Amino acid sequence: MSIETVRSFFAQHAPDINVIETEQSSATVALAAEAHGVEPAQIAKTICLKVGERTVLVVTCGTAKLDNRKCKDVFGAKPRMLGVDQVEAATSHPVGGVCPFGLPTPLPIYCDLSLQAFAEVLPAAGSPNSAVRISPERLAVLTEATWVDVCQ
Secondary structure (H helix, E strand, C coil): CHHHHHHHHHHHHCCCCCCEECCCCCCCHHHHHHHHCCCHHHEEEEEEEEECCEEEEEEEECCCCECHHHHHHHHCCCEEECCHHHHHHHHCCCCCCCCCCCCCCCCCEEEEHHHHHCCCEEEECCCCCEECCECHHHHHHHHCCEEECCEC
16 A cells, blocks of 8 residues: 555654545645645645656645746656556556655655745645645655756
8 A cells, every 4th residue: 555655664764754644635736735724835746757768756836837948958858747557657656645755666856946935845645635744855855856946
């Protein structure tokens, strides 16, 4: 189960961080913001992209939109969104629960600068009704992410 791989990740790398499960779905930015009592921008959405031959994860603030020009400048190619099955195959997480934690194989992870507007963000945690509360800086350190400017 995907949420279990996320729990294992935090048990090993950051035991002070707990996975929060809600009764209601938090599969979209709006639902997650409502479930956790935060603004939609504070939700850290993880987007799985194909860039050339590489699959990458980009974590952005919940209301940010990818900018194709910036992505091409940073990644060297225009990004393509992966299909639902491809996302789950790459991350082991279902859409709505995709996060940069507990991945079956390492993927390049990028955190957009939009996350730095917040002291704390809430990325999903492997299921459509789970999340963690974490600072953007710690998220980047734990996932060995590279900071980029790829959003509008």
